[in-house]
Amino acid sequence: MRRTGIFLLSLVVMALNSTAREMVTLRKGWEFHRGDIANIDLKADRSTGWESVSVPHDWAIDQPFDMSNDLQTVQVIQDGETHPTLKTGRTGGLPYMGIGWYRRSFDVRPGKMATLVFDGAMSEAKVWVNGHKVGEWPYGYASFHFDVTPYLNPDGRDNVVMVRLENLPFSSRWYPGAGLYRNVHLLTTDSLYVPVWGVHITTPYVKDDFATVRIRTLVNAVSPTHGVRVDTEIINPNGISSGRMSGIVSHIDSTGCVEQNIEVSSPALWSPESPCLYTAVTRVYDTGGYLCDSVTTRFGIRTIEVIPHRGFYLNGHHRKFKGVCNHHDLGPLGAAVNRNALRHQLEMLKEMGCDAVRTSHNMPDPQLVELCDEMGFMMMIEPFDEWEIAKCRNGYHRFWDEWAERDMVEMLRHYRNNPSVVMWSVGNEVPTQCSEDGAAMAAWLRDICHREDPTRPVTAGMDQVACTLENGFAAALDMPGLNYRTHKYHEAYDMLPQRVVLGSETASAVSSRGVYKWPVEISGNATYPDHQSNAYEVESCAWANIPEVDFALADDFPWTMGQFVWTGFDYLGEPSPYNTDAWPSHSSLFGIIDLASIPKDRYWLYRSQWRKDDHTLYVAPHWTHPGREGKITPVIAYTDFNEGELWINGVSMGRCRKLSAVEADSAVAAGDSLALIRRYRLVWDYVVYTPGEIRVVAYDDDGRAAMEQTVRTADTPYALSLSSSQAELTANADADRPLAYITVSVVDRDGNFCPDDSRLVEFEVKGQGRFRAAANGDPTSLDPLQEPRMHLFSGRCTAIIEGINADDADNPSGVVTVTAIASGLRKATLNIPIR
Template structure:
C-alpha cells in the first residue's frame, strides 16, 4: 500500500507544485478489475485481491479472442438500403465487449476541500460508488461526466474507496464501442469558492487584423452573496501578457461573472497557423485567493455565406475532412494521446484539415490535439435519438438524458477554436418521423442556448424525407451523407443555399490487394473477402472519391466533405457483413487498421496537400502468371500529366481532364502490359517540362525484415508510442508485396511491446501477442516507452529470412 500511495503522490505532483487552491490528480495505476457482475463490489470491505491489476485507460475487450459468436446481430440495416433481415457477423468487431465489469481503486482527497470526480468516458451505464455510496449514474459511454463527492469522502485524509460498475448490453452498437474505463479518471479538489468543471465560456465578438475583442464568462460557485474580485490575464501564444482586467462584483442569480478584453494585432487560429491563447483567472474573496482557473482558446472568425460557402478568418475554404470512429485499431478504445497524435500527423500530411467525431463525443485529448495541430472539428454526439437503430442503443435513454449529454458536450468543448460546428446526429430514423422536426429543433436549440457562436448540422441520408418534411430546412447547415446525385436539387430547394458533405465516399479497399479485370462496382464480393485497391469499388449507397472531389471544386455552395473514413476501424466490415466471418473490421479507411496508408491516401493527397509533391504508382509489380496480359497502372499525382515506361518502353503520356471525374484526378493506363522489371513514371508540369519521376520494381525472393519508424526518440513517461513499420523485402530492399509469413517480435530495454496490426480485415491474430502474420508484406508493431531513460531494442524474426533490428532512444 505504501508503494501505491507513493505512485499516487507522483501522479498528483501538482498538488505540491501547482496552485494550492486547485489540484488535479489522474487515477491511472493500481486499479483492480474483474469482468463479471459481482455482488457487493462497491463495499469498502469487499476483498478484491484476486482481481486483475490494470492501468486506466483500459479496454477489457481488445485482448479478445475474436469470435464469430460475439454479439451476433440478426437485423435489417435500413440506412444501408437493406430490405431484409440478415445475420451480421463481425458487426462490432467480433470482440467480447458485451458484459459487466467492475473497477476498484483508492484515492485521497485534501482535507477541507470541495472534491469532484471527473470521468472523460466510461463504457457504459456507469454507476460510481465512493466509500460504498452511489454518487452518480451516467449511461452514455461516450460522454464525459463528473460527480460531486465532497460529502462522501473522508474528512480526515484517509483513503477513499472508488468502485465503478460498467455494463455493455448485446446489440447496443453498430461498431466496436470498446469496454471499460477506456478514458481518463480525474480527482479534482478546490476551495469552497471555485470555478466548476467546464465553468468558463470564451467568445470573440470581433476579430480583425488590428484587434480582437474577447469576452470571458466565468461561473463561480460557493460565493453566496459575497463580493468577489476576478483578475484575469490574457497570455499570447508566446506566453506574454497581452491584456488584463480586474473586476469586482457579486454573483447575481447564478449568472456568470463577465469580463471583456481587447487584444491588439491578434494571431489568428487556423489549420495552417494554430495559435493558442490562455486566459488565466484568479478568484479572490475578502482578499484571499480561492481559485486559479486557466482557459485555453483561439481567436478566429467563422462565416457560412449562402451561395458562397465557408469562410475562416475571412478566407474562403472547403472542408477537407474525414470521419473517424474513436477506436485506435490494435490499441482498442483505450485513449492514448501519442496514438492520436500519430493518426493526426498522417492525416495532416495527406492535406486533411478537419475531423468529424463520428458518431459520438470525442476524448478530450483529441480535441486538444486538434487545437494544437490545426484541425477543424465537427463534434457529434449521437447515432440514434428516440427511434432505435440497435435494440439496446441510446434510444432507451434519449428522453431523459439527451439534454444532459448535450450540455456536457457543449460546455466541455465550446472554448476550443478547432470546433467549427456541432452535429446533433447521424442518419437518425427520426428524420423521417412526424416528430422529427420537433426533436431536431429541441437539440439544435440546446446548441444555440449553450453556444450561440457556432452553427448546427446533422448527417442526413434520407434526402426525400428531409426535403419534404422541413427537417433539412430547419437545420443551420444541411449535411448530406452520400446521395451526391441529390446535391443540386437540395441546394435549389433549401433556404440555406449551402450543402455540406457530412459523410462522403465510403470507397472500400484492402491495402495491397488488386483485382483484375479493373472495373467500377458497388458492394462487389470476392472469394477472399477483400476489396480492390484500384479505388473503384464502393458500397451500394455510396460512391468513389472522385465524385465528391469534383463537387467540391465545381460549386461554391458545397462546403467540402468529411470522408468515411480516415482510418479503418473495428466492426462494420462492409461489404462483408452478412454472415461473412472472419471479416471483423472496416475497409472504408483511407489508412488501414495498422496505420499504413492505402493507395487512396495518395489520391486525396494529390488534391488536398497543395504544399507537397505527390507521385504514387499502383499496383505493385509482382504478377507471376500474368506475363503478356493487361495489368492497368494508375498514378496519383499533384502534377497535371505523366508518362509511363515499362522496362524503358513508353506507354504514352496521360493528362488530367474532365471527361469523367476519374480522369480529372487520376492518370490511368488501362492497357499496360505486365512483364517483370521496372515501372517508371515521369511527371510533367503545366508547361510540359519533366519535373519528377518515380519507379517501382518486381521484387525478388524474400531476404530480410526491414524495420523503420519516424520517431527518433520516445519520452520516458510510460505512455509514448513508436509505430514501427515492418516490411518483408528482397536482397535489394524491395517490398515483397504478396508475402504473408508469421513474424515474431522481441522488445527489450526501457520499453515494451504494446500491440501489432497488419491491416487485414480477415485476420484473427490477437493484437497483444508478440507475433503476427504480415499482410501483403507489411505490418505495424507498436512499442511503448518506459519511465526510465535509456534505449529500446526491437527485433523481428521469421524462419528462412534474416532478422530485422531497430533501436530507439528513451529520454
Template sequence: MRGFFILPALAISLGVSAQRSDTALKQWEFSRDMSDWKSVSVPHDWAIYGPFDRSNDLQKVTVEQNGEKTATWKTGRTGGLPYIGKGYYRTTFEVPDTAGQVFSFEFDGAMSNPRVKVNGKEIGHWAYGYNSFYINVPAGVIVPGKNSIEVSLENKEKSSRWYPGAGLYRNVRLVTTSPVHVPTWGTYVITPVVSAKEASVRLTTEIAGAAKAQKILVKTDIISPDGTVVATNNSVYHAQGQPFVQDFLVEKPQLWSPDTPCLYEARTTLSVDGKDVDVYNTRFGIRSLEYIPEKGFFLNGEYTKFKGVCQHHDLGPLGAAVNKAALARQIEMLKDMGANAIRTSHNMPAPELVELCDQMGMMLMVEPFDDWSFRPKSQNGYGSIFGEWAQKDMENMVKHYRNNASVVMWSVGNEVPSQWGPDGVSELVMLQDICHRLDPTRPVTCGMDQYGAVIDNGFASTLDIPGFNYKPQYYTQAYEILPQKLILGSETASTVSSRGVYMFPMELKAGAKYPNHQSSGYDTEFCSWSNIPDVDFSMDDDYPWMIGQFVWTGFDYLGEPSPYDTDSWPNHSSVFGIIDLASLPKDRYYLYRSQWNKKESTLHILPHWNWKGREGEKTPVMVYTSYPSAELIVNGKSYGIKSKGEAKPLDYSKRLSMSFYDRDKAWDEDRVQDKAGMERYRLVWDDVVYQPGEVRVVAYNADGSKAEEKTVRTAGKAHHLVLTPNRSKLAADGEDLVYITVQVADKDGNIVPDDSRAVKFATKGAGSFRATANGDPTSLRLFHLPEMDLFSGAATAIVQAGKTPGVITFEASAKGVKPAKISFVVE
C-alpha cells in the same frame, strides 16, 4: 443564413493553485466478476484482448439505411470482440485533509452505464459511455486519509453498430477545490470582433460556492502563445448566482488556423478577502468563422473548403483505450494527406483528440450520437435512452468543447431514422436549440441520408447547415430548393479497398465481393449507396456553395465490415479507411493527397509489380499525382503521356426525380459519367501488359518540363526484414508510442509486396511491446501478442515507452529471412 463568428477555448484546470488540484487516477484493480482482481492502468479497454469470435454480439437486423427489406445475420458488426457484459474497477486515493475543500470526479468517458461509489456510498451514475461527465461528491463522503472509489460498468448486447470498447477507456481525475471555485467547464470564451489589427475577447465565468452578495475579486490575464500577458481584467463579482462577464482587447492577435494553430490562455484567479482561492485556466484560439450563403465557408476571412474525414474513436490494435501519442500519429498522417478537418462520428470525442486538434491544427465537427428516439438502429442503442439523456448529454458535450479553437461546427446526429418519423423535426429543433443556447457562435448540422424525406418534411431546411451523406447527385437540386444556400458533404465516398490487394478486371463496381473477402486497391469499388472519391472532388471543385466533405473514413476501424457484413465471418473490421487498421496508408491515401496537399508534390504508382502467373495479361496502371501529366514507361517501353481530363461539372439531373434506391435504373449512364470524373483526377493506362521488371513514371509540369519521376520494380526472393519507425525518440512518460512498419525486402532492397510470413517481435530496455496489426480485415491474430502475419507485405508493431529514461531495443525475426533490429531513445 447568417454568418457565424467564433473564438473558442478549452477549459482545463491545471492545479496551479494550492486550493485546486487535479489528480489523475491511473492505477486500478479490474475484475469481470468482483472476485478475480488484476492490476491495470487506466485508460483500459477490457475487450480488446479478445479472442475474436463470430458469436460475439451476433445481430439479426434490417439495415434500412442500406435499403434492406429483411433481417439478416450481421457478423463482425461490432468487431467480433467480447465487449458485452459487466466490469468492475476499484482503487484508493489519499486525502491529507478535507477541511475547507470540495471534491468532484471527472470521467472523460466510461463504457458504459457507469455507477460510482466512494467509500461504499453511491455518489452518481451516467448512461452514455462516450460522454464526459463529472460528479460532485457530497460533503462528508471523502474523509482525511485513505479513501476508495469503485466503478461498475455494463455493456448491453445489441447496443452498438461498431466496436465501442469496454471499461474505463478514458481518463479519470479527482478534482479538489476550495468552496468558492470555477466548476467543471465553467468558462465560455468568444471573440465578437476579429481582425489582424485587434480582437475583442469576452470571457463568461461561472462561480460556484459563493454566498449571496459575497464580493469576489476576479482577475483574468490573457496570455499569448509565447507566454506574454497581453491583456488583464481585474474586477469584482457581486455574487447573486449569475455568471460573470469580462471583456478584453488583444492587439495584433495571432489567429488560429490549421496552418497556424496559435493558442491563448485565459488565467482566472478568484480571491476572497485578499486570499487567492482558485486559479482556472481556459485555453482558446482567436479566429473567426463565417458561413456565407452562396459563397461558402470563410476561416479568418479566407475561403476554405472542408477537406475532412470521419473518424471512429477506436485506435485499431490499441482498441478504445485513449492514447495521446496514437491520436497524434493519426493527425500527423491526415495532415500530410492534406486533410484539415475531422468529424467525430458518431460519438463524443476523447478530450485528448480535441486538445491535439487545437495544438496541431485540425478543424473538428463534434457529433454526439447516431440514434434518436424513433425506431432505434440497435435494440439497446442510444435511442433506448434518448428521452432521458439526450438533453444532459448534449449540454455536457457543448459546454465541454465550446471553447476549443478546433471545433467549428456541431452535429446533432447521423442518419437518424427520425428523418422519416413524425416527431423528427421536433427532436431536431430540441437538439439544435441546446447548441444555440449554449453556443450561438457555431452552426449545427446533421448527417442526412434520406434525401426525399428530409426535403419533403422540413428536416433539411431546419438545420443551420444541411449535411448530406452520399448524395452528390442531389447537391445542385438541394442548393436550389433549400433556404440556407450552403451544402455540406457530411459523409462521402464509402469507397472500399484492401491495402495492396488488386482485383481484375479493374472496373467501377458497387458491392463487389470476392472469395478472399477483400476489396480492390484500385479504388474503383464502393458500397451500394456511394461512389468513388472523384465524384466528390468534382463537386467540391465546381461549386463555391459546396463547403466541403468528410470522407467515410480516414482510418479503418473495428466493426462494420461492409461489404462483408452479412454472414461473412471472419471479416470484423471496416475497409472504408484511407488508412488501414495498422495505420498503413492505402493507395487511396495518395489520391486524396494529390488533391488536398497543396504544399508538397505527390507521385504514386499502383499496383505493385509482382504478378507471377499474370505474364502477358493486361494489368492496368494508375498514377495519383499532383502534376497535370505523366508518362508511363514499362521495361523501357513508353505507354505514352496521359494528362488529367477537362474540368467538366458532373450532371445528374436525369436521375433527380428517382428514388435513391432506384438509381440502378440509370446505373450505366451514371458510371460512364463517374469514370469521366475519375479521368479528371487520376492518370490511367488500361492497356499495360504485365511482364516482370520495372515500371517508371515521369511527371511533367504544366509547361511540359520534367518535374519528378518514380519507379516500382518486381521484387525477387525475400531476403531480410526492414523496419521503418515513425520516430526515433520517445518521452519517458509510460504512454508514448513508436509505430514501426515491418516489411520484407529482396537482397537488392526492393520491398516484397505480397509476402505473408509470420513475424515475431521482441523488446528490451526502457520500454515494452504494446500491440501489432497488419490491416487485414479477416485476420484473427490477437493484437496484444508479439507475433503477426504480414498482409500485402507489411505489418505494424507498436512499442510503448517506460517511465525511466534509457534505450529501447526492438527486434523482428521470421523464418527464411534475416532479422532486423532497431533502437529508440527514451528521455
C-alpha cells in the same frame, strides 16, 4: 535587498495558493473485476477476482476474436436492406458485452471540495464513494463529473471509488470498447471555486488590429459570494500578457456568472495553417484577498461564417472542408485512449492534407480536441447515432427522454472554448429524420446548441434526403449535411433556404491494401471469395461512390462546402461489404489508412488533391504479379501534376494527361466508365504485365520533368526490413508513454518490396521499451492484437512499441531495441533512442 525579500515572499504565497485547485489524473492503482459482484462491502476480501490495471483500460481488446460475440440479426435500412440479415463481425467479434467493476483509493486534504471527472466510461456507469452511490451516467461516450465531497471520509484519507459498468449485447453498430477506456481525474478545490467547464470564452469582435474577448466565469461558493474578486489575464501564443481585467464583484448574476471583456491588440488568428492559441488565466479571490481558485482556459481567436451560395468562411477566407470521419477506437490498441496514438493518427492525416475531423458518431475524448486545437484541424463534434427511435435494440434510444439534453449540454459546455470546433452535429442518419416529429426535434437540438453556444452553426448527417427536403428536417439546420446521395446535391441546393450543401459523410470507398483485382471496373458493391476489396481504388458500397465524385462536386460548385470522408482510418467492426454472414471479416475496409496505420493507395489520391503546399507522385500497382505475364494490368499514377509518361523496362508507353472537367463530362457521355477517374488520376489502361521495372515521370505545366517514381518486380523474399514512425522517444511517467509504430516489410536481396508475403512475424523488444500491440491491416485476420506476433498482410504488418522510463526497464540501456523474426527470412533489428 528588501525588494528581493518581498519578491521571494510573493513566490511563497503564490506557491501556497496554487494548491487551491489541483487536478490529478488517476492512472495507476486501479483494480478491475470482470463480472458482477454481490455487494460493495469495502471490508470484504479485496483480492478474489480482482486484478491490477491502469486506466484508460479496455477489457475486451486483449480477448480472442470469435464470431459468436454479439451476433446481430438486423435490417440495416441505411445500407438499403429490405429484410433482416445475420451480421457477423459487426462489433468487431470481440467480447465487449458484460459487467465490469473498477475500484481505487484516493486521498483528499481535509476541508477541500472534491470532484471526480470521467472523460468517458463504457457504459451505463454507476459510481460509489465509500459505499455511497454518488450518481450514474449511462452514455458511454459522454464526459461527466460528480461532486463527491459529502461522501469523503472525515480525515480525507483512504476514500474508495467504485465504478460499475455494463455493456449490453446489441448496443452498438461497431466496436465500442469496454471499461474505463478514458481518463478519470480528481479535482480538488476550496469552497469558493469555478466548477468543471465553468468558464465560457467568446470573441464577439475580431479585426486585424484588435479583438474583443468575452469571458463568462461561473462561480460556486458554499458561503455568500459578496465581495468576490475575479481577475482574468490573457496570455498570447508567445507567452506574453495581452490584457487583464480585475475587479470586485458586488453580486453575481442570476446564472452565477461573472462577465469580463478584454481587448487584445493585433490578434494572432487560429486556423489549420496557423493554430495560434491563447490562454485565459482566471483567479478568484475571497473578501480577504486569498486566492481560492485559479483556472486556465485555452482558446483561439477566429471567425466562422456560413454564407448562402458561397459556403464556409474561416477568418474571412473561403475554404472547403478536406475532412475525414473517424471512429474512436485506435485499431490494435482498442478503445483505451492514448494521446500519442491520437497524435500519430493526426500526423498521418496532416501529411495527407486533411484539415478537418468529424467525431463519428459520438462525443470525443477531450485529448483529441486538444490535439486538434494544437495541430490545426477543424472539428465537427457529433454526439448521437440515434435519437428516440432505435437503430440497435439496446442503443441510446433507451436513454433519450431523460438524458439527451443533459448529454448535449455537458458536451457543449465542455468544448465550446476549443477553437478547432467549428460546428456541431446533432446526429447521424437518425431514423427520426423521416418521422412526423423529426423537424421539430432537430430544431429543439439546434436551439440547445444555440443557447449554450451561439457562435457555431449546427448540422446533422442525413441519408434519407428525399424526406428531409420535404418535411422541414433539413431546413431546420444551419447547414444541411448530406451523407452520400451526391445525386441529391443540386436538388437540396435548389430547395433549401440555406443555399449551401455540406458533405457530412462521403465516399464509403472500400479497398484492401495491396490486393489488386482485374479487370479494373468501378463497382458499387463488389465482393470476392477472399473477402477483400480492390486496391485499385475503384469500389464503394452500394449507397456510396468513388472519391472522384466528391472531388468534382467540391471543385465545380461554389455552394458545396467540402467533405468528411468515410473514413480516415479503418476501425474495428462494420466490415462492409462483408458484414452479412461473412466471418472472419470483422474490421472495416473504408479507411484511407488501414488498421495497421499503413496507407492504402487511396491515401495518395487524397494527398494529390489536398496537399497544395507539396507535390505528390505515387505509382500503383506494385509490379510483382506472378502468373499475370502477358495480361492487361493498368498502371495508375496519383499525382497533382497534370501529365506524366510511363516507361516499362526502358520503353515508353506514352504520355498521359488528366482530363479537364469538360473533357471528363464528354468522355462520360461517350461511354468511358473511367472518365471521372481520368480527371484526377493518370491512367494507362492497356499496359501488358511484363516483370522488370516501371517508371513514371511527371511533367509540370511547362512540360519539364518534375518528379519520378520507379517500381521494380521483386525477386525471392530475403529479409525483413523495419521502419519507425519516430526517430526517438521521450519517456514521461506522468502521461501516456510514447509510442513508436514499427512497420515491418519483406524485401528481396536488392531491397525491393515483396508484396505477397504472409508469413508469421514474431517481435522481441529489449531495453527501455515494451511491446504493446500489432496489426496487419487484413480485415479477416484473427491474430490476437495484443500478442508479440502477427502475420504479414500484402507483405507488411505493424508493431506498436511503448517507451518506458529507465527505472521500469529490465535493461535500462537508453534505447529500445526491436527485433522482428520470420521463418526463412533474415531478421531485422531497429534501435530507437529514449530521451
